[in-house]
Amino acid sequence: MKFTWFHLMPWPHMPDDFRQKHRSVWVDLPSKMYQPELGHIAYHQYLDQLEYAERVGFDGIGVNEHHANAYGLMPSPNIMAATLTRRTSKAALVVLGNSIALYNPPVRVAEEFAMLDVLSGGRLVAGFPVGTSMDTNYAYGTVPALTREKYAEAHDLIRKAWAADEPFAFNGRYTKLRYVNCWPKPVQNPPPIFIPGGGSVETYDFCIDNTYSYSYLSYSGYLRAKLLMDGYWKRVEERKVDPSPYRAGFAQVICVADTDAEAERLYGPHVNYFYNRCLHVYPGFADAPGYRTVKTIQTGALSQFTQAAARDYPNMTWKDLVDGRYIVAGSPETVRQQMEELIKTLRVGNVFCLLHIGNMPDDKVRHSTKLFAEKVMPHLRNLWPDYQNHDDRFWIHPMHEPVPTRVAAE
């Protein structure tokens, strides 16, 4: 098993009446709510937490890209990952990822990911999301019905830019470049690539065809994810490729305390903040018409934010969220049991652990993280004994002798 400690980096200062006063945490939330001096503190605390996660033994640390929102404050995850290359030395840097349809030209992603891979000595996991509709369409203006085509073209360009040893011309529909010449080149060529997906068959095939790991990012927990992941594994079987669990990953909100009751007391308010403020997306922004393909709509799969809008989070109690397995929370033993069930029922080799939740203060984040690392993770390591905790195709290949970084004080 590979455990990635994932940070969304939410804005932790949304007021109590946020839901009543604002229709959406994304797209049209007034930026006067953002206070740069508090943002300075939040960013550094969040980066410290990611570094702490490496220290206590997580395999990876993760960041992602969002725009015009208080849900996740990383318009550029690459900037965050760059700081992490200097202060960590072992963990995979899981950038999940760059919304490649938004970069003009997309060669920028090939270059920046290569920089990160070189800086980190081959520790980059490269994520290529389509991006949420709020980000891609509403905040960044991509025409919804052309988003997928633009994405596919950007993907081809990036892969070619990494693979080529000589400059080449790229005559795409959306990007035309007479000289594509990627300097620097990544240490791992290519880095392992993870694709966040939401249930479309096209994305299953895209992952299978390219040997990419399929990552399902949902906040509804593993019980509701089962149907979708079963669809993925059925497709893997149909396509006659090996069913390595490392072909798939799942994101889970996790809270660990000494006892189940203590977990509710410590983390309840922050979980509430996350589900009722961070996920408060106006339904009109969740899924621009044309963003999802007709085929995907026909499968009945909804985006995580459309799902969130359809759920009655304001009236859900801690017990509802725990019993419904939206969150995995409780004592180390409770969390271990449920994580084991999650990993086995979804057949995932990657778990993206969300241990910072909403407006959780630093001491609680570290407490939960430490308990998970020390009392839960070791018991989950060997759930796929046939694979010895590893599938070479879906994890990083760091350089054997990276240079040690020196701090200015030396």
Added chain:
Amino acid sequence: MKSEFLTLKPSGARIQVVEAGKGRDLLFLHGAGGHLHDDPLIAALATRYRVVAPLLPGYGQSTGEDGLRDMLDVTLHALDVLERLKLHKPIVVGHSMGGMIAAEMAAIAHTEIAKLCLLAPAGLWNDDQPVVDIFSKLPFELPGLLFHDAEKGQRLLTAGRGDMEDPEFLKQFLVMNARRLGMAGKLLFPIPDRGLADRLHRITAKTLIVWGADDALIPAAYGAAFKKAISKSKLVKIAKAGHAVGQERPEAVLKAIRAFF
């Protein structure tokens, strides 16, 4: 109203064409919402004209939307359809997005289009009076946005529609909506401006511009901008009408068209 089909070469796109009425030829190009059930404007126009109303790919039973990506694609597509329909000196009428397409056709092929009627056309942008973002609107918001009389609008928009509580119908509805507005987004998202302002001067057609006085989607002030840019044009404002001016006040629009052409 009856539907005919034509197939375009080489794309293979199959185009549904609604036809109704007798008289002089009138080509009608619908807006982003497509035709309404028993569309009141088509019905009114059909009392005096032979109305020929092709559906844009992505709408109704018309196919081929994947091959249309931008304004030029759509304009040339519409000109191809017009050519195939073999109409005799038609009045080309377009509503909203259809008005934007009709204006582009008349600007690009100005020797072929001599009579043009634009009903609350999209295509221009003014920072001081932004066009409302239709794509982020929820279904319940549309009647008030598109009609002066929201209750009447609600009835018109939902007429002939299936049961939204039925999951199978809902899925079909979502697919239909994604196809239609997905196509419309190629011309209108995120801002309904594809450079038409630079080309309006090429229009030589005699042009009638009609606007609902209470248009909440594209403010009536845009009517003046179209009038200013098109040389042989007249602007008529219709009281007690919203953006769906032709569907809300079909008789008044018919009267204006008859008086002008």
